[in-house]
Amino acid sequence: VIARSRQIVADDERFRGLYISEQDVDALMKEPFGHPRWLRNHHDDNATVYLDTYQNIAKCISKKEEESRKHGITLRLSLLRERFGLESFDIDALLICLAGEIDLRYERLYAYLQDDVTKKRPCIDLVLNLLVSSPRERLSKREHFAPTSPLIRHRLLEYVEDTSTPKPSLLATYLKIDDRITAYLLGSDELDARLNQFSRTIDCQRNFSSLIIEQQLKNRMQGLLQKWPDTNGSVLYLQGPYGVGKQPLAEALCSQLGLSMLVINLDGILCDDHVACQSLLELIYREARLDNYAIFFKGIDQLTEEHSRALLDAFIATFNERPSLTFLSADSQWKHLSQLQRFPLLVIDVPLPDAQQRANVWQQALLANQIQYEQRELIQLASKYKLTPGKITEAAGTASRLAHWHDAKMAEISLKELHEACRLHSNQKLSELARKIPPKYRWRDIVLPQDRLEQLRDICHFVKYRSRVYEEWGFDHKLALGKGLNVLFAGPSGTGKTMAADIIAGELGLDLYKIDLSTVVSKYIGETEKNLSRIFSEAETSNAILFFDEADSLFGKRSEVKDAHDRYANIETGYLLQRMEEYEGIVILATNLRKNIDEAFVRRLHATIDFPFPDEVDRRNIWERIWPESTPRASGLDLDMMAKRFEITGGNIRNIALAAAFLAADDTDEVNMVHI
Template identity: 45%
Template structure:
């Protein structure tokens, strides 16, 4: 373990060697400039004798200094052979530093351990203000021959490991455009901390980075066995660490899989929050470089959360290029968590691999529900099957739903119920779809429907298709024969007020799902490609929310196609085809409603799983509606003859509700009960609204 005590102990031998090397350098300087040692104004001017010495060039060292230097070289070689696991040795190995780079790190680290080194540097550099080592000092200390010094200058280049990985900084020490060797050299604070056994993450990336020690086990993951085996082979393959792109929905298990893979060899994992990283004030190149440096320091596997924000084609070019360039040079493994599959062209790493994490099937969802519920709320297999079959959500969403249900019940001071889990599942992703669709309040049940028996039976069959699709598609193998169309799409046809929206509400209540109404007119845009983007947002949000989609007035877009006369007609047909494609690909329930079935394109009707006609109610149905429309507490006068109303006025259920509601308001205003007179007045208003000039 790299504790501060262990770190110092492993460095003590190197620090002793550095002291002796500095002592040798002092002796060499005194030998060369000995005649100037007693000059009280030394350093304030350049005397003649110093100019002569500088012009004379390199001096031949006396025998004793040569022997000392030879001994120091041998001592260094022995230290290097024996030092295989110090913090300094690990740093050099992880960042690919050569012996000269190793010694530069040592030179810049020493003052962080003992400030006396700063005074030594100032003394040797003949300037009390230069307490930080200059490039010149590093070259003179570690390279005896001028040719070696010239070659070593390359170690301070921008693309050399010392600077590319931000291990050191070059400081101009107040000079304007100084020569390279006149720059001061500073060790990065994060490197100082790492070498001294202080594991804190770089302060500048700590707000969006977290180092974890994974403990998950692959055998505990609820993922396809083939996927786990493939991921293990890729991760454990010899050679440079691969870049593994993991695409999947929120909570699909991307991070869990990466953690379990890291846990097997005991590697730490550095989590980077991509969206937060991009939103930070750090320049892209610096932010990415610091993250990569942090991973190397701890020999950690990188996990980029929300990597789409850094790689997306619409993202800032600087972020994408910085990440791609950094991964190209990074020797370790890196995971990229994506919400959508990543095209190969987005990454140019030679060891790039892509894995898709699927949404759990029914069996896997039931297993995750059982694990997540534990002893909190024991649930029967039947209830688990109903819950797992209704909501096709990820493992992470299941765990979120359990926590949300628990919190809600706790806030209300009561025990958990099955309804809490249904409500929690419905609320998981409501925020995203609520921005683009209207959530219909669910108030109706089967008893509220007034339809012919055949229509009611067909609506119940819709619920059967949704509720038992798991058995049919997964257990009985029908899914393998369906490339698309794994969901259910319906067309409700009938004039306004015949119960189409009510029927959709009843189905939603029966299935325990939310119902969202989509305004197709708001989806269509005059700009090419925008309509498709709008529809994409709707279906993606609906999939996340496990919602029923209700498209009203579908005839506005699905009417019979006319001859294509111009580009506008052609593009309109493309939009219709695209919407049909998205409806068929959606694995939930889509309901389209129309008042004008006769103008709907027959080709469109053939692609519906079911078409349910909503006829205008006949007298018996109208009487049932009149009875249902007045609540028990409504003051209905004894002179009201509902049978006469049903027999005389051929209205739809929606019209009847409008009449009853207006009559109630009129009665409330006059302070009387709801009489036949106020109902007749309300009837006249409804007929006027319908464009019928006279009442029967």
């Protein structure tokens, strides 16, 4: 500043900075290349004193830095240098820009040095003039302000737009230190405000022993720490259903590594511009580098072209910029994962805990609500509803609120409320693909031969004791597929197939979804498989019984393959069988035409239950049970005659009884034979 004040050459102080005089031009022509004007022929005793003072201060600062290191104190400026790979020149450039954020006097000084009162921020040319003295060094240091340099690439310094010069040269570009970097250097640990809507930080304190995951996975993760000590840049892809414990697993790993975690909810990043998306991702990576965070990207499987093409492209393009250990969390397979294979990627499946572990979670969640159940009841509940630990905790809270709603005084959680809460926290998206049938029938409502009733009860036993057979008795290790139950209901229309499925769902407390296969099957190649895939994918987390009506539309007897249509029809059938074998719940197929079903398919099902046309005795029982207790009936109803004379199914009997009731409501106060 002193040197600059000695070298003013304008003719008239009143117009300095407003025009370029001939004397200025002459002086500029005589300047050596790359030298600041105010250093020309400059000999000033005061300047020498100031320079000596500067050097003494620099030595004092270095000494204090050394003392801080000896006492285990790490200065933020030193951390910034280390984590962003900065040089001493970069630090000095940062400090020049930081000065104006701390003391406004520097704005006037920078304007004075740049010969323009409106230029209150330092331009790159000024920074170079202040920090370098030789033309060669000036050219080399110029690259420190290029877009690819650490200062600019990591957004430590920003280019400031000058409205008076739309496209300035690099040297004429003005600089500003980023607000988050200023706050960090001044001692703030607050997250960058631009990330608040979709980010949060976690001080990881979990340990592996507290995790509700299978022991084998715990052992592997702990072994990973020993065999993979340098995790910088590593990518762990954690895949498993919502609430299974992916984030707690990542927290436990970070706790062992002494890292905190920056959690990013990708659904919360709302941008449809590639540049804006890239800017946000750069801020995320800078924040992680700034405070040495591991990054946890939540919901990576939702990052698709449909969600945001711009964000997807920006994510893949900038992924190489991530500074440290990175977790990608997904409920299902991410179709773009292959594009990250060039990075040190490890895919980890986080499975659903077994029924015993889920029962333990239920016990803890209910105890938190001051409710206690026997372990046997909780294991049966866990077997029926394959909820993740996260969803179990949520369901327990929902059950408590339902109990208060039903009886505010007692507020005791009953099994009915637990079942209702479980259904509410199961995946409800299946309703978009199938019709949900609320259970309303009971065992007393259905009339079937005794052996058929026993077969239906066996289906319920399968669900109730599944965990004992598969997990406690070890059959889980003997079967790769086929852990669900696939049953065929065959019989004429109206013989009770849908009612039986309804009763089973009600007995087990599960949702029942009816899918009409005739609407699923498409004439367009590949569409049938796509429809079935969506149904089974949603059903896996719905804890529901799937009831496929009109099964013969897909399982009809195979004919000789004569054209492409026949070949793809067989492919569709095979695909349905494959998905049925993979599904671990109950699948019921219903058909009115048993003889039309290919025997090869029937043999691959676990059971076939025939619903016979009711004989006279069964018809008499149906006529008796069809009437609600509150329905007024004449004493002269001859139900024996109706059963003997009319050979009809239970469905027809129900329709007749309902029609008679409406006739009676319009005519008299009770149902009589005339109405029937």
